[in-house]
Amino acid sequence: DAKTTQPTSMDCAEGRAANLPCNHSTISGNEYVYWYRQIHSQGPQYIIHGLKNNETNEMASLIITEDRKSSTLILPHATLRDTAVYYCIVSTQGGSEKLVFGKGTKLTVNP
Amino acid sequence: NAGVTQTPKFQVLKTGQSMTLQCAQDMNHEYMSWYRQDPGMGLRLIHYSVGAGITDQGEVPNGYNVSRSTTEDFPLRLLSAAPSQTSVYFCASTHRTGNTEAFFGQGTRLTVV
Numbered sequence A: 001d002a003k004t005t006q007p008t009s010m011d012c013a014e015g016r017a018a019n020l021p022c023n024h025s026t027i028s029g030n031e032y033v034y035w036y037r038q039i040h041s042q043g044p045q046y047i048i049h050g051l052k053n054n055e056t057n058e059m060a061s062l063i064i065t066e067d068r069k070s071s072t073l074i075l076p077h078a079t080l081r082d083t084a085v086y087y088c089i090v091s092t093q094g095g096s097e098k099l100v101f102g103k104g105t106k107l108t109v110n111p
Numbered sequence B: 001n002a003g004v005t006q007t008p009k010f011q012v013l014k015t016g017q018s019m020t021l022q023c024a025q026d027m028n029h030e031y032m033s034w035y036r037q038d039p040g041m042g043l044r045l046i047h048y049s050v051g052a053g054i055t056d057q058g059e060v061p062n063g064y065n066v067s068r069s070t071t072e073d074f075p076l077r078l079l080s081a082a083p084s085q086t087s088v089y090f091c092a093s094t095h096r097t098g099n100t101e102a103f104f105g106q107g108t109r110l111t112v113v
Helices: none
Strands: A010-011 A018-023 A033-037 A046-052 A061-064 A070-075 A084-092 A105-108 B004-007 B010-015 B019-025 B031-037 B043-049 B053-059 B064-066 B076-078 B087-094 B108-113
Touching: A010 A018, A018 A033, A018 A084, A018 A105, A033 A061, A046 A061, A046 A070, A070 A084, B004 B087, B010 B019, B019 B031, B019 B087, B043 B064
Parallel strands: A010 A105, B010 B108
Antiparallel strands: A018 A070, A033 A046, A033 A084, A061 A070, A084 A105, B004 B019, B019 B076, B031 B043, B031 B087, B043 B053, B064 B076, B087 B108
């Protein structure tokens, strides 16, 4: 699977948008971009995924560049409960049973 | 609907002891996986299964055995625990159709002394 690069940590003010970047320059044509988050030491939680079009759900938006070499996860109105480690993962759609996690980005939402 | 349930939540073992970490899911998912997470690190895949009777190795399989006799259960066995296996273990399951997201359990925190 393609490797991803994320910043180690980021801060965001409560109520503001949090924009988390991810580089995946070696992504293959059939690989999707997935985002998960891990709050404290709980099990990871799925957020969103996409192939090449921008995606939005009730939790977040995913913006993928046209060349698909990078993406940004957007939490539109961050709350304190969004403080977590966010993982960007690239995988084929049929590969969610063998995800490859990096170290992720620790997002801290400050009051 | 409980999702993915892992037991126990905490366990302390002595070096050389054996134990089984339990994982059960009630979503009728075909795929199940085991990961370990060491401090400050992301999760690493130990073993996974795409159906009853079918298992395969992940990135860090040494020291662990698995079997999948039913769709619901995917136990992870440590035959002879070592301090290097001190970690937090997560089980996950995924539906084969669509296969868009993995559902994770709350983890088992294992300490080997």
